[in-house]
Amino acid sequence: MDGTRSAAPINLENVRKQYPDGTVAVEGLSMDLAAGETTVLIGPSGCGKSTVLRMINRLIEPTGGTIRIDGTDVGRQDVDKLRRSIGYVIQNVGLFPHQTIRTNVGTVPRLIGWPKAKIKERTDELLSLVSLDPARYGNRYPHELSGGQRQRVGVARALAADPVVLLMDEPFSAVDPIVRTRLQDEFRRLQETVRKTVVLVTHDIDEAVRLGDRIAVLSEGGRLQQFAPPAELLASPANDFVREFVGGDRGIKLLAVTPIPREKLRPAEGAVAPSVAAESTLQEALAVMLREGSSQVVVQSNGTPAGLLTVDDIVAALAAPQPGQQPEVVTTDGAQPSKPTR
Structure with a gap:
């Protein structure tokens, strides 16, 4: 991967994950994710969306297929180097409780050997970017912050080493609805500034519509049912599965996009x-x-x-038809569609 780039495309080609007991979590998934865009993975519980996310940074190793970031096969990279080049935000944040907020944010830059002055400059910059005054919050500890503030610190930490890819696994689901809406607004503002390639997992279709440039709807076994911009997905679901998943009020959701x-x-x-x-x-x-x-x-x-x-x-x-509305043809029995193109 080119370390000078702020974002990089991700290519998944026939990616498969089968566990030793025979369970197939993901079956032959192919997608092209554009650099600088937010792709949302959504589907019912157990459809493999978090598994897909974790295969990208090799927390889970695929049993078949290829994942490339900026054209490089992640399976051929040193796993520690790979993970340090990818930001990762999880539901419960995972901050180190006995380290200050500033130290937490600087974790990856410290691991890769940045000078102390550069780390402090970067952490203060990122805390400001996520609307946390570094002078006020930098020397506090995680337990002294609210859940929403800790989630912001988690995002700042994931961005600290300027990764080309940011993975987010249900990052806002552990906070109350009001804070969640504020965090979503903060994320949208932040993404307009940093323009990373974001892969975000959620179970909430409203969140997917609000945050995603494109939405991938998965069914059981990680089968791709539709991959489209929010307006296209809502205006023209590809099949009965997608239509049922996005809900009967999809016309109301369409107003928002x-x-x-x-x-x-x-x-x-x-x-x-x-x-x-x-x-x-x-x-x-x-x-x-x-x-x-x-x-x-x-x-x-x-x-x-x-x-x-x-x-x-x-x-x-x-x-009226939405601009560029050309829904993919997918059979209602869950058969894998042809590979989406951009």
Whole structure:
């Protein structure tokens, strides 16, 4: 892997994991994950999503197939060197309880021999990046922080050595819903800044839709049922399994990932209605309509009305095909689809 890159593509080719008792956790999984994007692995309990994650950094060794990061077969790399080049965030954080927050964050840079001054500079930078003042929190211990703060420290530690890949295994599931939403917002902001190749495991479809650039829906045995951007997945599930998994309210979820169709706005001259920014989603526009008791909103672009959006326009936008919508054909018996391409 090229250590000068901030992100790297991941290629999984016919990856398989079978345990000694004959259990097949993952059966012939193939996917191409783009550099700098967040790919979410989702599916029912026991579908192999966490196994896939752990095979990428070789916490679990695959029994077949090939995993490549930036074109390099991870199975041919020194395992310690590999893991130090990959950030890893788990559900319960796993901070060292008797080390300060600053020391925890600097764990990997210390292992690979960074100078002390560089480690301190990097840890302070990352604590600030995850909205923890290093002067206030750097010398505290994990038990002195809230669950949400500890999770932020876990993310900072995973990013400390500037890895090209960040693996996240249900990172926000151990905190309450309000903190979880804040952490998701923090992650989205952080990813816009660092642009790592992220592979995130979750069991929550709303979290997958909110955080993922692409979502891979897995069924039992790690069989890939659909691999698509959130809007495409919600608008056009590939089969009955995906349709049932994303839920009957997928139309509501679709609102959150569908931008306002600026090219189809009505003239706004003389309209008296609440306003929303042009960058808003249909969900945000509908929320304003409901809050204000209005059937329309004026869409503002740089302080100037760009047009009028009505409830009927929202319904029409949801019914229209999504950009690039070409769902993969997957049989309902769970047969493996053809390898997704980008």
